[in-house]
Amino acid sequence: MILKQTLKEIYYVVTDKILFYFSLSMGISTFAYSMLTYYFPIVMTDLDISTFTIGIIYSIISFLYVVLNIPLGAIVDKIGSKNAVTLSALMSVPLFLLMGTLNPLLFIISLVIFESVVRIINSLGVHRFMLNYTNAGKAFGVFSLITSIFAAIGIMLGGYLLQHSVSTLLFVIIAVLFGTSGIIRFLKLPKDENKSEVKRSLRLGFKYLKDDKKLLLYLLVSILSSGLSLETFYVTIYFVKDLLIPLTLVGVLYSSYALIMAFLPLLFSVILSKRSNFKNLSILILSDSVIFFLVPLFTNVYVLFVLFYAWTVIVAMESVVGYNIAQSVTEPEIRGTQVALISTFVSTFSVFYNAMVGLLFQIAPLFSFWFTGFLGMLAVITLKFAEFIGVLK
Numbered sequence: 001m002i003l004k005q006t007l008k009e010i011y012y013v014v015t016d017k018i019l020f021y022f023s024l025s026m027g028i029s030t031f032a033y034s035m036l037t038y039y040f041p042i043v044m045t046d047l048d049i050s051t052f053t054i055g056i057i058y059s060i061i062s063f064l065y066v067v068l069n070i071p072l073g074a075i076v077d078k079i080g081s082k083n084a085v086t087l088s089a090l091m092s093v094p095l096f097l098l099m100g101t102l103n104p105l106l107f108i109i110s111l112v113i114f115e116s117v118v119r120i121i122n123s124l125g126v127h128r129f130m131l132n133y134t135n136a137g138k139a140f141g142v143f144s145l146i147t148s149i150f151a152a153i154g155i156m157l158g159g160y161l162l163q164h165s166v167s168t169l170l171f172v173i174i175a176v177l178f179g180t181s182g183i184i185r186f187l188k189l190p191k192d193e194n195k196s197e198v199k200r201s202l203r204l205g206f207k208y209l210k211d212d213k214k215l216l217l218y219l220l221v222s223i224l225s226s227g228l229s230l231e232t233f234y235v236t237i238y239f240v241k242d243l244l245i246p247l248t249l250v251g252v253l254y255s256s257y258a259l260i261m262a263f264l265p266l267l268f269s270v271i272l273s274k275r276s277n278f279k280n281l282s283i284l285i286l287s288d289s290v291i292f293f294l295v296p297l298f299t300n301v302y303v304l305f306v307l308f309y310a311w312t313v314i315v316a317m318e319s320v321v322g323y324n325i326a327q328s329v330t331e332p333e334i335r336g337t338q339v340a341l342i343s344t345f346v347s348t349f350s351v352f353y354n355a356m357v358g359l360l361f362q363i364a365p366l367f368s369f370w371f372t373g374f375l376g377m378l379a380v381i382t383l384k385f386a387e388f389i390g391v392l393k
Contacts, residue, residue: 019139021188022085022129023146025181029089029122031150032177035158035170040111046166047104057108064116066347069124072117073340076124081132082189084125089182091118093175100171120340127339129189131327144265144319152258213391214278215329217382219342221281222322223349224379227357227372228288230295230311238365243299253305257312264316278392281325282383284318289376296366 076084098110133139330338360367
């Protein structure tokens with residue numbers, strides 16, 4: 001009976017035309033972007049751009065992300081989700097065409113604009129759209145299903161094509177795909193009803209963050225648990241350099257993660273639709289943290305893979321629960337601004353977090369994992385304390 005009801009609800013969500021076209025357009029652009037996302041540094045080295053310069057480029061992108069996130073979030077609230085995601089797709093077209101000239105200077109300028117301005121606008125537009133959907137968890141499930149499949153294919157195809165040569169044609173194809181995605185968004189997505197003036201949106205965004213205890217709690221927990229990802233740089237280095245796991249095997253591991261994430265969120269979006277609360281979030285973060293304490297204690301590949309896939313299942317549930325909680329603690333009119341505020345604080349924390357885990361990793365990899373696990377435990381303690389003093393009532 002439960003399985004029948006679950007399949008019935010999944011059917012209704014998948015056949016939602018607006019959500020389908022939204023996810024399809026995002027899937028196309030995700031497919032296009034994923035063909036290069038892991039390979040941008042390799043392309044730049046082929047253009048004789050030094051490793052030091054590449055590091056500076058990504059530092060500039062990170063800085064712009066922190067600086068522009070909040071004002072762009074207010075602008076997204078002003079223009080609405082449809083216009084935001086459409087604009088981001090159409091802006092990508094000339095930028096990838098400029099990258100396709102393979103001129104180092106034009107490539108760097110276009111990459112910086114794309115990775116900062118365009119991706120922020122797109123990300124905030126996507127969050128705003130899904131959080132305004134009736135059930136944010138289910139919306140994320142459908143979105144994840146389509147985009148994860150497209151991403152997995154794009155990553156493998158991009159690696160195959162770039163293995164032979166860096167071609168202008170690849171960038172032209174990517175530009176066309178982004179243009180197609182933009183047209184679908186413009187023609188098929190509904191106009192946004194909940195728009196807000198930029199100044200008012202910013203003022204209300206900070207006001208709610210200051211006055212709403214649940215929103216503040218969600219922000220703090222998001223910051224403390226932001227490092228609980230086995231996709232991060234030091235985990236990959238640990239697998240390949242310390243445990244000597246073949247890079248191809250690690251690639252299979254992450255590709256299978258993308259495929260699993262295509263289906264599990266949709267399933268969990270139905271199962272967890274009425275169970276998305278801070279209490280269950282604390283259980284998931286606790287489970288996540290335990291895995292980070294366990295990973296460096298084992299060197300057996302099979303045990304590590306079991307832990308990795310256990311983490312994948314937890315992340316799938318955590319994503320759905322997190323989206324539903326975010327929907328409950330944010331205001332429809334200014335969600336772009338509120339999401340941008342949360343993202344900015346998390347990104348700012350990540351700058352210090354990445355430096356810390358990098359330093360700890362040089363001392364001993366175990367310290368990086370345990371430091372991250374400790375922060376996760378701190379997030380759980382924060383949630384329990386909030387529950388104890390009545391914040392969650």
